[in-house]
Amino acid sequence: MSIRKYLKFDPGEETGETLLQWWKGLEGNRGERATLRRCRNLTEVAFVPSFHRLYRDLSKCAVVDAERLALVAGLAAHVRSIDPGAEIAVQMGQGKPGSGSAVVSGLRFRRLLKIQDREELFLAMIRIIALLGGGLNLLSLVKGAYEWNEWTRKKWAFDYYSTAPSEV
Template sequence: MPVKQETNKQKNYFVVLWQEDDQARLKGWWQALQETPGERAQLRRCETPADVLVQRGFHRISRSFPWWNKQDDDVLALAMVAGVLSHVKSEFPLSFPAQLGQEKDNSGKPVMSELRFQQLLASQNWEELYSSFRRAVHLVGDAANILSIADGIFLWGRDKKNLLNENPRKRFSFMWADAYYGELFKYQKETKS
């Protein structure tokens, strides 16, 4: 489903994936994945992050990010990044949560409904989050900001490990809700009850 593309480039702000070397490494892995359809297909068939852990494409990315391979949750975060990004066919400049909040086909409704978006934010475990992210990528027509997706996944993992930032504005749920509703409010008018 085509979604309008912003003409003025939005500056993306990343909390976890902020180093340019890491961003370049992730983009390089994703671009190489596009050129290896067999690996990409294996990752796309995975139903859970645990399924991703035994795939060749995961082991390729884990060697690019060895520091994300130390703890269980970090490994699952990286597996989730690999699995979700295998569903992205092309890049989109807008942050992923903002893209989900964009208007769908001049309908006055967002690409991802508020209910589905709130369910994504309320995910309690890696499997729920993985399912929500995969659904979200398909809702935007398989074109998404890969760095925004990866940063969101890593940030969600940190929040769940109780490594919460003291500043609530730098937590996953606030940052994603702020971007989503920022887009939604551009086209939806407040209704009075």
């Protein structure tokens, strides 16, 4: 009997690599990606076949929460390019080119941290992905979204405010 692990989405780890392969597969299947991008809630994401492929692939190596994974799949479809450099909250706090303000304003970031509901988080993060230009640390995004809890919000706050001192 094997011990089932939980999804981590860490770089170099099996579940993280599975997600990255799935995301790369969306590039070759623009119709499925477009369908995911049009989803306005997590129920709609659950109706898309590519979500179920991801669910099946990840279920082979870890315990999967379907609602949390729908959030991950829906958000990942909005990511246009991967920038593995900094954590997602650091990327939110970085300055806009030619401006001293953060890419994601302090007010928007504080509102994000107050969100408890996954449906609300889905819509808020779609807007933030757009503000970041679609290029971000995908594994950091999905790890935070999948685990969305008090610990994640604290970590994101420390990361954001260490980068965006003008927002303090």
